Amino acid sequence: NSSFNQKNHPHRRHNPLLDEWILVSPQRANRPWQGQTEKVTEEKLPAHDPNCYLCSGNVRVNGDKNPDYKGVFVFENDFGSLMKDNVEFSDEKSDFFTLKPERGINRVICFSENHSLTLPEMEVGDIKKVVDVWQQQYEELGAEDYIDHVQIFENKGSVMGCSNPHPHGQIWAQSSIPSTVLRTQENLKNYFEKNGTSLLEDYVKRELDANERIILENEDFVAVVPFWAIWPYETMIVSKRKAENILQFSDSEKFSLASIIKDLTTKYDNLFEISFPYSSGIHQSPTDGKEHTEWHFHMHFYPPLLRNAEVKKFMVGYEMLAEPQRDITPEQSAEILKNLPVVHYKEALN
Amino acid sequence: NSSFNQKNHPHRRHNPLLDEWILVSPQRANRPWQGQTEKVTEEKLPAHDPNCYLCSGNVRVNGDKNPDYKGVFVFENDFGSLMKDNVEFSDEKSDFFTLKPERGINRVICFSENHSLTLPEMEVGDIKKVVDVWQQQYEELGAEDYIDHVQIFENKGSVMGCSNPHPHGQIWAQSSIPSTVLRTQENLKNYFEKNGTSLLEDYVKRELDANERIILENEDFVAVVPFWAIWPYETMIVSKRKAENILQFSDSEKFSLASIIKDLTTKYDNLFEISFPYSSGIHQSPTDGKEHTEWHFHMHFYPPLLRNAEVKKFMVGYEMLAEPQRDITPEQSAEILKNLPVVHYKEALN
Ligand SMILES: O=P(O)(O)O[C@H]1O[C@H](CO)[C@@H](O)[C@H](O)[C@H]1O
Ligand SMILES: O=P(O)(O)O[C@H]1O[C@H](CO)[C@@H](O)[C@H](O)[C@H]1O
Numbered sequence: 001n002s003s004f005n006q007k008n009h010p011h012r013r014h015n016p017l018l019d020e021w022i023l024v025s026p027q028r029a030n031r032p033w034q035g036q037t038e039k040v041t042e043e044k045l046p047a048h049d050p051n052c053y054l055c056s057g058n059v060r061v062n063g064d065k066n067p068d069y070k071g072v073f074v075f076e077n078d079f080g081s082l083m084k085d086n087v088e089f090s091d092e093k094s095d096f097f098t099l100k101p102e103r104g105i106n107r108v109i110c111f112s113e114n115h116s117l118t119l120p121e122m123e124v125g126d127i128k129k130v131v132d133v134w135q136q137q138y139e140e141l142g143a144e145d146y147i148d149h150v151q152i153f154e155n156k157g158s159v160m161g162c163s164n165p166h167p168h169g170q171i172w173a174q175s176s177i178p179s180t181v182l183r184t185q186e187n188l189k190n191y192f193e194k195n196g197t198s199l200l201e202d203y204v205k206r207e208l209d210a211n212e213r214i215i216l217e218n219e220d221f222v223a224v225v226p227f228w229a230i231w232p233y234e235t236m237i238v239s240k241r242k243a244e245n246i247l248q249f250s251d252s253e254k255f256s257l258a259s260i261i262k263d264l265t266t267k268y269d270n271l272f273e274i275s276f277p278y279s280s281g282i283h284q285s286p287t288d289g290k291e292h293t294e295w296h297f298h299m300h301f302y303p304p305l306l307r308n309a310e311v312k313k314f315m316v317g318y319e320m321l322a323e324p325q326r327d328i329t330p331e332q333s334a335e336i337l338k339n340l341p342v343v344h345y346k347e348a349l350n
Numbered sequence: 351n352s353s354f355n356q357k358n359h360p361h362r363r364h365n366p367l368l369d370e371w372i373l374v375s376p377q378r379a380n381r382p383w384q385g386q387t388e389k390v391t392e393e394k395l396p397a398h399d400p401n402c403y404l405c406s407g408n409v410r411v412n413g414d415k416n417p418d419y420k421g422v423f424v425f426e427n428d429f430g431s432l433m434k435d436n437v438e439f440s441d442e443k444s445d446f447f448t449l450k451p452e453r454g455i456n457r458v459i460c461f462s463e464n465h466s467l468t469l470p471e472m473e474v475g476d477i478k479k480v481v482d483v484w485q486q487q488y489e490e491l492g493a494e495d496y497i498d499h500v501q502i503f504e505n506k507g508s509v510m511g512c513s514n515p516h517p518h519g520q521i522w523a524q525s526s527i528p529s530t531v532l533r534t535q536e537n538l539k540n541y542f543e544k545n546g547t548s549l550l551e552d553y554v555k556r557e558l559d560a561n562e563r564i565i566l567e568n569e570d571f572v573a574v575v576p577f578w579a580i581w582p583y584e585t586m587i588v589s590k591r592k593a594e595n596i597l598q599f600s601d602s603e604k605f606s607l608a609s610i611i612k613d614l615t616t617k618y619d620n621l622f623e624i625s626f627p628y629s630s631g632i633h634q635s636p637t638d639g640k641e642h643t644e645w646h647f648h649m650h651f652y653p654p655l656l657r658n659a660e661v662k663k664f665m666v667g668y669e670m671l672a673e674p675q676r677d678i679t680p681e682q683s684a685e686i687l688k689n690l691p692v693v694h695y696k697e698a699l700n
Contacts, residue, residue, distance in 0.1 A: 161666045
């Protein structure tokens with residue numbers, strides 16, 4: 001009877017943000033892989049692509065012409081998942097067929113006019129301008145009476161369903177609080193009511209003490225591989241102080257956020273020396289006009305890759321039916337990410 | 351101000367099994383797609399492949415030799431996510447770093463010795479033998495004192511992380527009830543305590559009355575696109591009577607189950623005339639030795655494809671951070687699946 005060792009023995013970890021468990025199988029990290037691999041194509045992109053519907057001055061599918069923008073450019077998604085229309089609806093109560101109309105606004109944010117860039121390759125000052133626009137958009141959209149939640153996110157890389165390499169993110173603003181955000185909110189709230197402090201503020205303190213999973217730290221933010229991370233290289237950027245949302249950040253805090261985003265995404269690119277795919281997004285207080293002292297701004301990064309540029313982690317079968325499962329431990333991933341340089345490999349080549 | 355129409359207007363639907371919502375955007379079904387596509391390779395496979403580690407008589411990676419089996423063959427996974435070992439563990443209480451050792455057993459089930467087959471191409475009688483083995487395995491594994499849950503599932507197709515086309519599924523049996531199963535159980539239990547009836551029994555009755563989302567029906571089972579389905583062609587097989595688990599099925603019920611699995615997976619293959627990828631798995635009562643009158647046997651099918659054999663639905667960005675989103679409505683998918691023949695397209699060619 002050997003004694004438990006989290007580096008060698010299967011175990012489950014608890015995620016306090018979602019109040020659910022994940023299965024960790026450290027002994028499985030070296031199993032052979034003969035399955036599907038991803039194509040890695042690293043063509044050099046032009047700064048302006050005449051066929052890109054996000055580039056300055058180009059015409060989009062619906063006939064609209066993009067302005068000759070420089071820097072950040074926001075427009076409404078031509079194929080949005082939501083509509084602004086206020087439709088008449090009579091709620092027929094039903095046990096099993098419960099539905100409600102949902103209103104909202106979908107926007108696209110181009111991060112730069114330069115088609116060939118990505119966040120890690122942009123100047124910090126230019127990423128700061130993206131953060132400024134996130135702030136403005138959260139304020140503007142959240143101010144609409146019927147918008148209770150503003151989801152800011154980025155899908156990067158074709159493996160993440162992104163159909164255009166032009167650097168861009170999205171905003172889906174809507175009249176309800178989405179399921180995962182609501183669950184997070186409930187757990188933040190329970191903790192805040194019980195302890196009078198922010199769950200994530202306390203967590204960050206414990207992570208800084210432990211110093212096992214922290215990847216980056218600056219004056220205002222940390223980047224950490226959460227103890228309960230499910231994706232092999234999942235990370236979370238958290239503000240050190242409890243800010244409920246992006247509106248509460250000063251200019252210098254926004255600069256700190258831009259800077260940690262640049263360093264984290266640079267480490268990601270350096271991991272396999274490719275443009276590293278991920279979905280990222282901000283969790284913060286909803287815009288439903290209620291008090292939200294429980295909220296604490298954070299940004300999730302969910303990258304799909306596992307062993308190298310070609311092999312991703314498949315969240316299928318067991319994961320879809322039962323619960324998330326990972327092989328490499330969060331501590332091992334953190335160690336790898338921590339040791340990577342914050343100078344981009346392409347720059348290092350020069 | 352037009353009035354709400356679920357065929358044209360964005361809306362959210364409630365999933366009573368998980369008590370969460372999904373976003374449906376019917377107006378978005380026709381957006382253009384320029385993103386990543388899947389390779390479709392439909393090579394004709396041999397009945398026996400000397401390089402396949404699942405074929406009869408072949409040697410596996412760990413040196414074990416498969417017997418010269420015919421029909422169903424079960425063995426322990428050489429790279430399991432769980433281990434049987436009972437390790438010593440002293441629980442150090444911690445707010446944020448909560449973990450517990452997890453014991454268990456991972457098995458692989460080959461559905462047939464014939465490397466070239468898949469479930470829809472097998473005889474009903476041979477699928478019935480797979481169902482028999484699921485029943486035996488659930489019984490045998492569940493009888494272990496330390497096994498509280500037995501997850502039976504199949505990953506089919508390389509896009510679902512399946513690395514070997516030999517027809518096979520898996521069983522992960524473990525000492526805890528996994529997160530998603532536990533949530534389902536809580537919702538089944540709440541309903542059962544409130545109404546004294548099974549949530550899924552009542553739901554199936556309502557679906558049979560509505561007759562809008564039912565794909566297949568036989569004496570003992572229905573196959574339905576759930577009102578709250580998230581994957582474009584997601585379906586669920588449910589027993590008409592409340593059976594808590596597979597042990598309660600008679601021989602003729604097992605035959606009915608095999609038969610509806612054959613017909614459903616045949617329709618799937620016929621949809622795009624390819625071997626249709628999916629993850630499927632059974633949800634049923636845990637083997638924790640407690641009474642589970644709330645449980646009702648059902649089997650989920652989660653297929654990733656959206657428009658055709660090459661374009662899948664990406665559950666990324668918004669879906670990972672906020673909530674699942676779909677374009678084509680469950681009613682549209684059901685209509686398409688319902689109208690497909692139950693004769694396999696390959697057989698129809700003969
Ligand atoms: O066990 P397999 O088939 O090698 O692996 C596959 O199924 C598992 C269970 O759904 C997943 O955890 C893996 O990510 C997937 O690649
Ligand atoms: O809106 P896009 O970039 O066309 O689409 C992508 O992101 C969306 C939001 O995460 C997803 O719903 C789509 O499945 C994905 O392909």
